[in-house]
Amino acid sequence: MTDFFYPFSLELSLVKLTQAVAPLIHEVEVVDEKGRKKIGHIPGERPLTIYLDKKELVTLMTLGGAPEALVLGYLRNQRLVPSIDMIESIQVDWETESAAVKTNGNTVNIEEKTSRRVVTTGCGQGTVFGSLLDDIDQIRLSDTAKIQQSAVYQIVDHIRTRDSIYKQAGSVHACAVFKNCGDHAELLHFIEDVGRHNAVDSIAGLMWLNQQAGEDLIFYTTGRLTSEMVIKGAQMGIPFLLSRSGVTAMGLDMANQVKLTLFGRCSGEHYLVYSGIDRLIQRSADVHTA
Structure with missing residues (x-):
């Protein structure tokens, strides 16, 4: 079984994080084209519901290999939390299939941010909140990168x-x-x-x-x-x-x-x-x- 490549220790982060890696691969019995029984492997898939300061935000279907990083990136890319310094902790619990995010003063209006949703072409149907499509006008990348x-x-x-x-x-x-x-x-x-x-x-x-x-x-x-x-x-x-x-x-x-x-x-x-x-x-x- 392969592992994820982390050159960074979550334990050194100022954000309190669990390291709740779920089983990534499952063994199953399969039958091939000649009727022979074999042991095959399939990836895990499980729901993870994100709660931001006790408010239910979204449920993601995920492999579960890097749930804390997934939650952080989702909040970042959706611009739901302005700075990582505002996040105190992320507690992932696979028994309840939930990720509880606690902030020290999230100033973003969650209701306003999540009022418009665009269902994307992402596998399993990704969601981008509509305001991001407007914010793209403000992004300019490096002119000198080669x-x-x-x-x-x-x-x-x-x-x-x-x-x-x-x-x-x-x-x-x-x-x-x-x-x-x-x-x-x-x-x-x-x-x-x-x-x-x-x-x-x-x-x-x-x-x-x-x-x-x-x-x-x-x-x-x-x-x-x-x-x-x-x-x-x-x-x-x-x-x-x-x-x-x-x-x-x-x-x-x-x-x-x-x-x-x-x-x-x-x-x-x-x-x-x-x-x-x-x-x-x-x-x-x-x-x-x-």
Whole structure:
């Protein structure tokens, strides 16, 4: 069974956090095409209801591998808590399938923030509160960020060769964030979950705990690059978003709006750049002119 990649100890956080990792993989009996019984593996999936200062907020369907990070990232990406300094504790209890968040003075009007909801294309139906679509106009990413082709290849190869829940049991998405080190990239966080929106929220939560800025980071997802993924990547200040899948029209429009570079169909040494081509530094041998 694979583990999540945490270069940060939750025990060192000023936020009081449980570390309530749920069982990630279950063994089940299956029958193959020849009628033979075998032991197979499937990922876990369970509901987690978030309570913000005792107010029920939302129920997420999750693998349960990084529940505290997921809750933090959800609150961050939905802009329901202005600063991590306002969060005192997150208590996850799998017996009650709940996550209780206690703040020291949350000033956001929760009723107003949650009055408009957009059901996204995220696996299991993600939800983005409507005001976020308006806030995208205020986001501008780095004008000077560059990415080298060799770093793109390294990231794709790392994901391809990494031990994962997907390889053992399938039915999950992965997201990862890498430090942009010029000609190479260094893995910082790797998360798998039943929905890509959960995986990206979990990474956002870990970045919040680490107080990591996004301008020198590269984000990778196994899922498609929708408007939801672009919004969340832009909110984290990350200028590069890579995927082995494709891009939607609205995702591309938003990427152009905030100057986010999108790489899709990443496989081996193949990729397609949909936006922000001026940020890519290619090997001279791979540059072709008509």
